[in-house]
Amino acid sequence: MKEPLAFRLRPQTLDDVIGQEHLVGKDKILRRLIEEKRLFSLIFFGPPGTGKTTLAKCLANELQIPYRMFNAVTGNKKELDGIFLEAKLAPGLVVIVDEVHRLNKDKQDLLLPHIEDGSIILLGATTSNPYFAINPAIRSRCQLLEVKQLTNEDIAKAITRACTHPQGLKDITIEDEAVGIIARHSNGDVRYALNILEICALASNGTITKDTVLQYSQFPNTNMDNGDDGHYDAVSAFQKSIRGSDVDAALYYLARLIQAGDMDSIERRLLVIAYEDIGLGNPAAVARVINAIDAAKRVGFPEGMIPLGVAIVDLCLSPKSKSGALAIGEAMREVQNQALPVPEYLRLTPVNLKEEDKYDYDHPEVWPQIQYLPNAIKNKHFYQPWMSSSYETQLAKNLTELRKITKFNKISQISRKTR
Structure with a gap:
């Protein structure tokens, strides 16, 4: 059977490679390697179909170095043992590893000493971000080269x-x-x-x-598999566009997620955006987003894009306030920094506490005067208002008045002042 066209036309030398001038152009790194007749372990990373494995093969061809192919997903220990035996007889053997980020720990442990002593030169290819997807032990022994999307x-x-x-x-x-x-x-x-x-x-x-x-070819190729970098990049750009109030960009990235049929990511991200980025700037927008998501899930795609589109316009053009998200973030950092005991008078069942020092359920007028934070951080303020909307401005005014109130860590002291 005849090989596929893409296989038959795969470049054999760097001169045949289309694009990637930052790697194969005059005086660029891959050209210099060939001119100097040198090679060291490299990892090529970039989108699918951009020539990562092809560049690895071209390097080996032009330097006239024998190479062996190894697939990180399907390859096994027996194959690696054969490669190691060959490398002993001919040090500097090139091993081209497809899907290098899928190497499990056992295979990595086997490869590492051979890469370290140079008996094997690893040329890896991956569609994932190597800084997140590739084990640091492998990454530290290789140079990372980005293969860019073709124009x-x-x-x-x-x-x-x-x-x-x-x-x-x-x-x-x-x-x-x-x-x-x-x-x-x-x-x-x-x-x-x-x-x-x-x-x-x-x-x-x-x-x-x-x-x-x-x-x-009725639809464009989107590179949007759930869990890959293209998916996460689109979701990231989606949230940042809304945060930056760019309604056109936000609608574009929403359309990409809709085209991929990724309602789960749309739902999770929109709810996070509504609370994190809009927040107290426009609290009613949160409820409208929930209603839009519910409507979209009820009618399904393609009609579901209509309520989602309305919600995006609403969020983009709404006042923004991250004050609530920043406040809980500050509180989380404080909790992770130190574990402080809850004051006795706030505990569910305080032991050996006088009746007048217990929390007073019957007198709401004293509640604002109680010190609720542990003594060590009694003056800590996590929430800082943004004043980005009339609603949060009013909250800020209330907060200012509340923070003027003197707080006590002995309930009996408040009782004597107020009763």
């Missing part, structure tokens, strides 16, 4: 080359408009682009048109 122009160049390359498509032409659609839909993934091109070529009568492409 539409890069993808268009790859498509054009595929139609003229000896190993590419034969007797096939493609309209410029069709090239543009594939480039936009591929979202920087050249493998995705070539796969769409190949199926369109099979379905065409010799000329790939706009209509042919739209038939087989």
Whole structure:
């Protein structure tokens, strides 16, 4: 069976690589490695279909160093033992590891000493952020190189080359408009682009048109698998856009999450945003967000996007106040810093406490005069109002008056003053 087009056109040298000029351009790191005939352990990280494994193979090819492929997900100890035996006979063996962030601890422990002494040169490839996904022991022994998302122009160049390359498509032409659609839909993934091109070529009568492409690629490739970096990046940009009151950007990132069908992330993030970023700036917005989420879940997508869109506009253009979120954060830091006992008169069942020193349930007028914080932090203030709305401004006025009241840690003292 004939290999896929993307496999047949995989570059063999750096000159064949499209894009990634920051790595393969004149005087850039990969060029310098080849010119100096040197190689050390590297980890290539970036989005899918950008050429991470290809760059690793090109390096080994151009330096004429034998290499072995190892998949971190499916590879086993027996395969590694064979690689180690070969490396003993030929030190400096290149091992290209796909999905390097998936290496379990046992495999890492086996690899580390061989990477350390140089008997193996690790060239890893991963779609995850190496600073979070890769074990520090592996990371510290490798140089990290980012492989960037390809531009539409890069993808268009790859498509054009595929139609003229000896190993590419034969007797096939493609309209410029069709090239543009594939480039936009591929979202920087050249493998995705070539796969769409190949199926369109099979379905065409010799000329790939706009209509042919739209038939087989109706939606853009989003790189939005739950749990990967693309997903977390979109969610992060979503919240930051609302916090920055950019309604257009927030709607765009909401649309991306909707397209991925990720209602769970939308629900969790919107509720957090409503309380964390809007908070006391507009407390009523919280209830409206809950109603919008409920409506969206009841009707489902695509109609569910309507109440969600309304909620986004509301949140973006609303007054913002993080005062509540910052206040509980300060309180959490204090609790983590030291554990202080609850004052005796606030305990549920105080022992050996005189009746006049117990909490007074029957006289609400004394409650504001009681000291509720432990003595060691009695003057600590966690909440600081933002004054971003008339509502919180009124809360701040109330707070100012309340903080003027002298507080006592002996209930009997208050009783004598107020009764």
